[in-house]
Amino acid sequence: MFIKDLSCISPQKTFEDDFFGTEPIIYTGSQLKAVEPSYADIPRSQLRRMGKSNRMATGAGMPLLQKHKTDGIIIGTTDGGMEDCHRFLNQIIQYEEGTLTPTNFVQGSPSSPAGGLALMSANSGYNNTHSNKGLSFENCLMDADLLFIEGRAKSLLVGCVEEISQAQYRIETLAGFIKKDEITSDKLIGCGTPGAINGEGATMFVLESENDNALAELVDADMISYPTADDLVAKAKLLLERNGLAVSDIDALMLGYSGDSNSDHWYDVFAEQLFPETGILSFKNLFGETPSASAFATWFAANLVNGKSVPSQAVHKPISGELKTILIYNHYQGNQHGFVVVRAV
């Protein structure tokens, strides 16, 4: 698969501004809110009804759909519009299952971004939403790859969207997945305390089956759930082998270090066992943790292999030589582990 075009709304200035030419935003605390654009292209009558996840997905996806003819839309989101979903559920209780309005219900559905994008772009092709928690993005890529292999599509809009919902944030904080201590994002990795910092945003790609002036190649993606360290390394070896790659072909690892002392050891073990000499990049100190954080990583990696300079804040272990092939390894809460290989074209 090849990345023809891409777009990203994130806690960094990745949409309208030149993220790679400016200093990244450093956040304090455990919520990294998206830097949203003005959404000038979305009719105000539609924008006012959109929840945040729909707004971000539409804002990132519509410009790509207007520029490229696509055969379908595949979106990954773990929670969808959770803020609207909670509002709707609370209204059921507050108004004793009386008259309810459809807006919060529609906006709260995980499939709403993919459906909304299809309606707005009059795209009547394949439309699917993957809500597979920490592997939502990897499942989107597998779906796209299968469509390309079967010849059912040549070009697809594929992306992920996640929003910070305050109720979910409280639940995850109580569960120990979000940091309770105030920390600045530039000091996140290696801080030694439990929990990650929450991010949000939308990342969209136009993927094509053939290389037609592509920005980068998505060589392969794979995933594994509840592995042992040996399972994980074996899975990564298999991924490299089936793509004819040696360890030395990987110019950099992009690892999902989240600053969570309970689960960052996975990255240490992975790098030490399989890639002891390879440079390491991080991304969650810039974008925060989301269940589909690997979509941000893929956007980041595609830009880097396409010649953008590496922000110093992303260098975890120095890289030597050109960046042509990046292996992204990310896990969510230590349970679901995904790999994506991005290569220069």
Added chain:
Amino acid sequence: MEVAELKVKLKTQIIEYLNLLDFTPEDIDDEDQLFGPKFDLDSIDALELSVLLEREYGIKMTDPAEGRKVLVTVNTMVDYILANKAEA
């Protein structure tokens, strides 16, 4: 509650329920057509307005034809609220 006070309250609630991003209560005239070009409302907004009447004023509209007469301007909505609250 004075009628003028009720109108301002209703305008604020309309903005809140319909999330009219670009409007303040002062921007809404009492005789503005709610379903005219100024606000660009649709059938879901009509449903939101009828829910507003039920939740905020305890008035349930059961006849759809009634909605077409009531959800016209701020004035028609206020008249309807006053008439039905008085009955109650």
